[in-house]
Amino acid sequence: MKVKRIEFSVLSPETIKAMSVAKITRTELYDEEGYPIEGGLMDPRLGVVDPGVRCRTCGNSVGECFGHFGYIDLTRPVIHVHYIKFIYSLLKMICWKCNRALFDEATIDKTKRYSLKDLAKLVKKKCPHCNSEQKKLKLIKPYSFVENSDVLTPVKIRERFEKIPDDDLKIMGFRNMRPEWLVITLLPIPPVTVRPSITLETGERSEDDLTHKLVDIVRINDRLRENIDLGAPDFIIEDLWELMQYHVSTYFDNEISGVPPARHRSGRLLKTLSQRLKTKEGRFRGNLAGKRVNFSARTVISPDPMIQIDEVGVPEVIAVELTVPLRVNASNLEEAKKFVMNGPDVWPGANYIIKPDGRRKKITAQNKEEIIKEIAAGYIVERHLKNGDIVLFNRQPSLHRMSIMCHHVRVMTDKTFRLNLCVTIPYNADFDGDEMNLHVPQTEEAQVEAENLMAVQKNMRSPRFSAxxxxxxxxxxxxxxxxxxxxxxxxxxxxxxxxxxxxxxxxxxxxxxxxxxxxxxxxxxxxxxxxxxxxxxxxxxxxxxxxxxxxxxxxxxxxxxxxxxxxxxxxxxxxxxxxxxxxxxxxxxxxxxxxGFSISISDQDLPESARLEVKKLMDQIRRDVDNMIEQYNKGELKVLIGRSPKESLEHAIKITLRNGLNSAEKILNEHMKENPTLTMARSGARGDLVNIVQTAIMVGQEMTMGERIERGYRGRVFPHFKVDDINLEAKGFVSRGFKEGLTPFEFFFDAINSRESLMDKSLKTRHSGYMERRLVGALQDLKVEYDGTVRDSDNRIVQFVPGEDGIDPSKNEREGVNVRRIADKLFG
Ligand SMILES: [Mg+2]
Ligand SMILES: [Zn+2]
Ligand SMILES: [Zn+2]
CATH class of the missing domain: 1.10.274.100 (RNA polymerase Rpb1, domain 3)
Incomplete structure (x- = not known):
């Protein structure tokens, strides 16, 4: 069968009844003997969760019966919390008196599909059909409506919705659905297979959170009916009704703002329907989009400069757990027997054999001799991972294709994965506790594909910068x-x-x-x-x-x-x-x-000659800035096009300070003796000359959002400065280096700057992570076909040539054509 399309809608009470096999009325779950009660929430017609029992509806046993729905007949209707906003906008769109849509028919284009937002704009204040003035409707969170000053109960809402003519609903975009179904009268009860109970070792039964919640609903429903039948006063009935609304709402979602969450007797929050679906651990992201897999391992990584770049050190304890299927034939029979002989505990051994009929058998110390006699061509031996095996190695977050590459196994002692330091760059790994994942491809096809496309060597150049x-x-x-x-x-x-x-x-x-x-x-x-x-x-x-x-x-x-x-x-x-x-x-x-190679704090000492130069430089910077401020005060400062005088001054000061930092770097370069710290900066191994300038000479201007620091009190950052002081020290200039030490003001300015960059960084990563999730979602089914076109899952052509130019960016020449090199090559 081919699925043509999927449509989402709301269940009608008739549908709920039709798909149900049991009406739930009883609050007790089991009788004295421990059998589920008919009409209770564990009704045997709803499916089976216990082994050895057959389903009363379909006759199947556990695993075969998917379960069957039941329903509860609610004494009074309640609102579905997740439709609250929809109900609200719908109520505002219809007349309270004649229940017709509040649009002028003439302005409606019947061929068009309107969004709720567009429709809201067309709503008239006076009903175009009966001419009555519309009342003021308010939504009082979480789920009450007040019209003028009267409470609009779910019964009244339902009545109004029932009276909306079909033609008006059509304009509002309703298809195969009536709005009154948004107010619940029949509540579907999910099969027991959705909410299985667990039998503890003591023989006690422990019920699922959903069952607990449903028991509350059945119980309150009962009490509400009894009280109505007894003719109880209105306020009691209203209280009970409100309570039922609460229970049904928290059954759908236990994290509604403004609603106290339902709790277990132990005080633990109940996990209800929404909580099962939402978040990373929920059904979608946790069970459907991502699943746990076999033949994988995860552990801490450590460096090993002696293993090859395309190798990965695998601990023996992991190697004896992960296996590769070895198809037995005449030429490897003896080898296969050796693996079986070693068994599951001795590396390199084997854990299972698979017989030609597909049955799987565990190898144990007791049965291995018997198995050795048995195996022949056609058997599969699941042997331990051994040196040279092909595996995939991955570190999250997997941001580019080099985040998962194919390595060759090297079985080692200890308990961490070992990797060569050169591959830490594409993985962005360090060894402060990072963990990585390993996957073992199980078929020859997968192994060949991994080696040809994903090998470390094949990924030496980045397609991002072609280097x-x-x-x-x-x-x-x-x-x-x-x-x-x-x-x-x-x-x-x-x-x-x-x-x-x-x-x-x-x-x-x-x-x-x-x-x-x-x-x-x-x-x-x-x-x-x-x-x-x-x-x-x-x-x-x-x-x-x-x-x-x-x-x-x-x-x-x-x-x-x-x-x-x-x-x-x-x-x-x-x-x-x-x-x-x-x-x-x-x-x-x-x-x-x-x-030997080591750095020390004394690397940052300045020689006397440099110290003099720095002092001269600092005086010069101060003089320049003072001059500019003086000119500005006199109104003589050159104003830049498109900037105010104040902005021009700020700009000039920033440039002076930046040049000052550059001059400081020059002084450092000229006067500082060669030392290990400088060696690292000069060779590009680690750090930058700017880092050394900041420790040895001066930190320079601290900035927020690209400007000298402005915030704090009115006209000044600290109360210790004069209002509107625009001098260097008052605006976050740090004239000392980290080694000499900062004054409290300077320290605080530096902290302001640090906090900004810290927040920026963490916000940026979160933002880009989410953008990637969305892109992956949108692009995941695109594929380059053998004819070179990029197509989606419907075989529609998205691009005729990948990337619209067919160029592999990792194979680009970055600097154009080097004629000299070609000439040298040709003529020696
Ligand atoms: Mg780390
Ligand atoms: Zn069944
Ligand atoms: Zn009307």
Whole structure:
């Protein structure tokens, strides 16, 4: 059967009755012997939840019977809380006297479909049909209506809705539905399979939250009827009616604002219908859009610079749980038997076998010998994960396709996943407690597909910026910088140690000493020639696989910028690039461990010469700003086009301060001696010169929303300043560095700035996360077909060429055509 379309509507009382198998009237659930009572909420006609019992309606047992609905006949109607707004707008749209829609027929275009919002605009104050003045209707939250000063009960609302003619409803967009159904007279009772009871070990029964709520409704319904039959006073009946409205409302939604939530006897909030659907853990996002899966594992991650970039270290305890199906044939029969022999506890063993008839059998220490005799071609042995197996590795949030990549297994001791530091960039992982997930593809097809499309090597370049995203990071960059900067020489013993610890296959000459550049060149692909600017200044020149000039830093091997890595990937392919990256990063780590590298707070000390310069600079900034303020006060300041004099002054001050910070950076560059902190900043390993300026010299101007700090009291940030003081200190200028320390005012200004950036960051991530959820929802069924068109699930063409240009952004050349490189290649 093909589903043509789905339409959502409201159930009519007739439909509810027709789909029901039982009318629920009794408040008790079970009799003395513990059998469900007929007419009670656990009525045996509503389905089965206990094994060994057959359904009274369909005759099936547990699992086969989906359950059947019942109903409660409500003594007085109540309003459906989730339709409250709809009822409200509908009431405002119809005449209280003649129950006709309050629009002028002449203004209505009957071919058009109006939204409720549009219709509300067409409503007349006086009824166009009977000419009566309309009353003032008020919705008193959560679910009462007052007209002028009379309460509009659900009975009255229902009566009014019943009298609306069909033609008027048609204009309002009603299809296959009457508005009076929004007021509940018959309440459908969900099958027991929806709200199964649990039998505790003590033999006691524990009922579902929905059943508890329904018991309340049946009970109050009973009492209301009794009181009406007895002719009880109106206020008692109204109270009971109100209570019934409360119970039915909280049955639908237990989180209505202004309504005290229904609680369990223990004080726990009841989880009713809405709560089952809503949120991440609800039915939609928790059970339908996302499910728990088999053959997956999750644990904390740790770094391991010695494993390959495309490997993942898997703990043995996980390897013996996760399995791969091994299809037994003549050539692997012996191997399969070995796995079975090891059993479920010894790695590498096997946990289950699947017989040719599809039956699955657990391998135990007792039956493994028997199984070994039994297995033959056609059997499947679910063997443990072993080295080289293909797995998918993922870290959330999965924001781009590199968030899940295919790795090769390396079974290890201990209890964490191990990964090479170069892949932390695409995963955005660090090791402060991050956890990652591992999935084992179960079919050969899935394994091949994963390896061909999702392998780490295939994802070295990011389609976002068309440059390596799997690259050297922090210590790798520092190490390579120290190795290749200047003409550092290594004795024969030293260079042998370094090179051999990385790669045993590299050919070494028997030179007395080697420079860092020569050592680095050993790992470059033969014949590679490239020239570019490095981050730390100066050109990097590589000719015929030899580093002749320049320093290797972030510009060569770092993420987003790594030009050298980029070139190697393009000319020699992903595998060579991968190997190169692994070799040079291990070399860098080796160098650092061998020779040591540490930073200290004294790195930030300024030499006397610099201190003098800084003082001069600070005086200059102050003088400039004072001058500008003076000019402004005299009205002589040059006013910028489109700005007020005050804004022009602010602009000028901001520029002066920014230039001041730049000059401070220059002073730092000129006067500070080379030290480890500077090395990290210069090589691009970590931090920035600005960070050092802020600690060693001055923090500079603190800003909120791109302006000098304005808020606080009228005309001043603190009561300690004069009103309308526009001097540097009063507006958040911090003239000291973090190392020297900040004054209380400066500290507070800095905190203002910090708070803003903190909030910005967290709001931005939340915002973009939600935007992504919506995009994924809208685009998830788009697919590139084999004919190259992008189509949706209905096979409609969305784009003739993916991205409308068919260009793979990860394979783009960012800097256009390099004629020189082509010429060099052609003519040597
Ligand atoms: Mg972390
Ligand atoms: Zn049944
Ligand atoms: Zn009227």
């Amino acid at each position: 390596p995203i799997i690259a050297a990071k922090i210590d790798h960059v520092t190490g390579l910088y120290l190795l290749t900067n200047g003409d550092r020489k290594f004795s024969r013993e030293e260079y042998t140690q370094l090179v051999r610890s990385v790669n045993q296959d590299v050919e070494l000459s028997d030179k007395e000493s080697m420079t860092g550049k020569e050592i680095f060149s050993l790992f470059l692909p033969k014949g590679l020639s490239i020239e570019y600017k490095s981050k730390s200044g100066g050109n990097v020149v590589i000719k015929n696989g030899k580093l002749l000039e320049g320093t290797i830093d972030k510009m060569s091997v770092g993420a987003e910028s790594g030009k050298l890595l980029d070139r190697i990937e393009k000319e020699y392919g992903a595998h060579v690039a991968n190997k190169f990256l692994f070799d040079v990063t291990t070399l860098a780590v080796k160098l650092l461990t061998q020779y």
